[in-house]
Amino acid sequence: QQQVKQSPQSLIVQKGGIPIINCAYENTAFDYFPWYQQFPGKGPALLIAIRPDVSEKKEGRFTISFNKSAKQFSLHIMDSQPGDSATYFCAASGYGGATNKLIFGTGTLLAVQP
Amino acid sequence: DTEVTQTPKHLVMGMTNKKSLKCEQHMGHRAMYWYKQKAKKPPELMFVYSYEKLSINESVPSRFSPECPNSSLLNLHLHALQPEDSALYLCASSPVGDEQFFGPGTRLTVL
Numbered sequence: 001q002q003q004v005k006q007s008p009q010s011l012i013v014q015k016g017g018i019p020i021i022n023c024a025y026e027n028t029a030f031d032y033f034p035w036y037q038q039f040p041g042k043g044p045a046l047l048i049a050i051r052p053d054v055s056e057k058k059e060g061r062f063t064i065s066f067n068k069s070a071k072q073f074s075l076h077i078m079d080s081q082p083g084d085s086a087t088y089f090c091a092a093s094g095y096g097g098a099t100n101k102l103i104f105g106t107g108t109l110l111a112v113q114p
Numbered sequence: 115d116t117e118v119t120q121t122p123k124h125l126v127m128g129m130t131n132k133k134s135l136k137c138e139q140h141m142g143h144r145a146m147y148w149y150k151q152k153a154k155k156p157p158e159l160m161f162v163y164s165y166e167k168l169s170i171n172e173s174v175p176s177r178f179s180p181e182c183p184n185s186s187l188l189n190l191h192l193h194a195l196q197p198e199d200s201a202l203y204l205c206a207s208s209p210v211g212d213e214q215f216f217g218p219g220t221r222l223t224v225l
Contacts (some may be wrong), residue, residue, distance in 0.1 A: 009186055031128060032216075034213060036216075041202075041219075041221070043118075043120075043204050043206075043216035043217050043218045043219045044157065044204070044216045044221070045214075045216070046213055049213060083196065084148060087154075087158050089157075100145065100208055100212060100213075100214060101159065101162070102159070103172065104156035106155075106156060107154070107155070107156055109154075111121070
């Protein structure tokens, strides 16, 4: 019940395309859903995050769609660029007081071809 | 200052060595974390410090010993590691109950 399932494992799109990465969770106590972007040899960078009180959040070219009833959320990257080529991790957590234990998905390796 | 810094960037050590990893943040965050990440895998939580006290230890072997000397600094002391401990070690910090911000990591190789 603590798992977050992420798909696809890898994804190739052409420049300007809209890659979509999906995540699903079981634990209804989760109330915070971030996405991280990681380049090779670097630490994960927080990209965008959503809480269950909204169904969509946009920050620049990145959009999270959230479906509370289906317990699913997804990341859309508009007008994708070769510089977006990276590994993307979804995550989930429930507010645990002073700390925030993130449960990560397995990751999606995105390649954007020029 | 809005970042988490980690030193060293790279570390090579033998199985009998003792070394330490260092993490620092000056964002006033009261929770700090150590993660281990193997290639092509998500980060794996090791330890959590909240208000300078160890609050979560994810059953990590005793050859890894965390320390939080103050609210800005987090250390990970390493002793008698195994080759399978080679990985990217990530530090993160967060305000209470909020987003986690990761450092660039230390690439550790155990020979």
